[in-house]
Amino acid sequence: MANSKTGDSLVSRVATILDAFDTHRSSMTLSALSRRVGIPLASTHRLVGQLVDERLLERADNGELRLGRRLWELASRGSQTTDLRQVALPFLEDLHAVVQQHTTLGVLDGDDVLYVERLTAHGSAVNITQIAGRLPVDACSSGLVLLAHAPAEVQDEMLARTRVRYTHETVTDAAELRRLLAEIRTVGYACVPGIIVAEATGIAVPIFESGNRVIAALNVIVPRGDEDLHATVPALKTAARGISRALGADRPRGTVRRLPLPSLP
Amino acid sequence: MANSKTGDSLVSRVATILDAFDTHRSSMTLSALSRRVGIPLASTHRLVGQLVDERLLERADNGELRLGRRLWELASRGSQTTDLRQVALPFLEDLHAVVQQHTTLGVLDGDDVLYVERLTAHGSAVNITQIAGRLPVDACSSGLVLLAHAPAEVQDEMLARTRVRYTHETVTDAAELRRLLAEIRTVGYACVPGIIVAEATGIAVPIFESGNRVIAALNVIVPRGDEDLHATVPALKTAARGISRALGADRPRGTVRRLPLPSLP
Known part of the structure; x- marks a missing residue:
């Protein structure tokens, strides 16, 4: 079983090593890697050797380790995420061209939104999302949409927790959050100004x-005060219907009703 | 070291298991997986258990195994491939909008072109490329461009091999291929009709x-006979210059000269 002395499986150590690389630290030396993952240098060296042999890691020109191209290939080839991204991309581009704002596609993954695509708009609002990056589900509009359509037990579990207040506008009260989720289901969209970054909506x-299950959320990020919901929401819903239909949704939802805008925070 | 009886490392077995999933077989049962990878059922079961624990594999609703979303996340987050793709995507979109044909971005990986992005045009030419798919380097225009700019030893090794004749137009003669690579360097592009699929160019x-090293190839795939090089090549070179500059090339190359079109096969 190749377990280490501490009992974690070798596969778990491999995952920990791969997990050490991200946008901010895309390459590092063997000793930096060993420190970062908390695995002794000798064990890290042995595992890294095997990972390099399999081209899941590779050595950059400066000798530092980085993720191997084969890892990207293996992960992308048969992946549901690649399929979703590929189906959605033309619609994201259309939306991005129309609204001229950051546009993202995210899925619910545990307690987070995992962003599978992001098209950026230069000179627009602050955008803290990254491709393959995460945000807490209760701290972004995509997360609230995904939570609003999640099974009751997922909602209950999330509502039972203590939440982090990222800004003055973050909704931390469970009753208020439940009301917000109901409102999002009714109006068919979430609009949340400044709940994680004060100057962006x-x-x-x-x-x-x-089967009409919600699989993802389509989002735009705009400078606060510049929401223009009467234009943005119809563009979002139109693009979302296109993606939903392409994904085989039987009866894409997303009408634009002339409702009073929800009294969001 | 957790080696199996046959001496392959556990990491190698993990890579083999992940490699079993692709666009055509994106999910399968445990026993089908065991047969496909040639690892005994008990060992496959044990490894799959660990991979599911780490969410590198996951179980679909029908109980079949598929690649886990975490694998995509780990592979994408700190990846050079994601960075290249993200820098190139806006330029690919522009090119795609202008030429209205399949557009791909590929990198040299061993003897193959690995496609890191593909934008498709409905009703256009046959397109056998896939995201994270591969084509032999000597059987596609992107491969010939990458080979034309590869170090001499890489070219020599490739030219010394026996090549597969995919169609009547595939160049298998080493001297002819060497001449073609020189021509591609001179004119700054490759145009190869039907070398792998008879009806596409x-x-x-x-x-x-x-450092002005060639890192990727930008490609369009058009129906044969509909090449319109005087329009397509300037659009390709313009988009490629934009990507090169965004990648930090000191002096992006790619002028459009009024040359006689190369006498390609």
Whole structure:
């Protein structure tokens, strides 16, 4: 079973090593890697040797280790995420061209939104999302949309927790959050100004797949005070319907009703 | 070291298991996986258990195994490939909008072109490329561009081999291929009709990075007989210059000369 003395499996150590690389630290020396993952240098050296042999890691010109191209290939080839991204991309581009703002596609993964695509707009609002990056589900418009359409037990578990107050506008009260989720289901979108970054507003709508389950959220990030919901929401819903239909949703939802805008925070 | 009886490392077995999933077989049962990778069922079961624990594999609703979302996340987050793709995507979109044909971005990986992005045009030429898919380097326009700019030893090794004749137009003669590579360097692009699919023409140009090394090839795939090089090549070179500059190439190359078109096969 190749377990270490501390009992974690070798596969778990491999995952820990791969997890050490991210956008901010995309390459590092063997000893820096060993320190970062908390695995003794000799064990790290042995595992890294095997990972380099399999081209899951590679050595950069300066000798530092980085993720191997084969890892990207293996992970992308048969992946649901690649499929979703590929189906959604033309619609994201259309939306991005129309609204001229940051546009993201995110999925619910544990307690987070995992962003699978992001098209950026230069000189627009602050955008803290990254491709393959995460945000807490209760701290972004995409997360609230995904939570609003999640099974009751997922919602209950999330509502039972203590939440972090990122800004003055973050909704931390469970009753208020429950009311917000209901409102999002009713109006078909979430618009949340400044809940994680004070100067930006996220606007998001759900994307449905076959069986009309919500599989992802489509989002734009705009400078706060510049939401223009009467234009942005119809563009978002139109793009989301296109993606939903392409994903096999039986009856794409997302009408634009002339409702009073929800009294969001 | 957790080696199996046959001496392959556990990391190698993990890579073999992940490698079993691709676009055509994105999910399978445990026993199908065991047969496909040639690892005994008990060992496959044990490894799969660890991979599922780490969310590198996951179980679909029907119980079949598929690649886990965490694998995509780990592979994408700190990856050179994600960075290249993200820098190049806006330029690919522009090119795609202008030429209205399949557009791909590929890198040299061993003897193959590995496609890191593909934008498709409906109703256009046959397109056998896939994201994270591969084509032999001597059988596609992107491969010939990458080979034309590869170090001499890489070219020599490739030229010394026996090549597969995919169609009547595939260049298998080493002297002819060497002449073709020189021509591609001179004119700054490759245009190869039908070398792998008889009814399609690939047109490709190099993308440079810092140090003016060629890092990727930008390609369009058009129906054969519909090449319109006088329009397509300038659009390709313009987009490639944009990507090269964004990647830090000191002096992006790619002028459009009024040359006689190369006498390609």
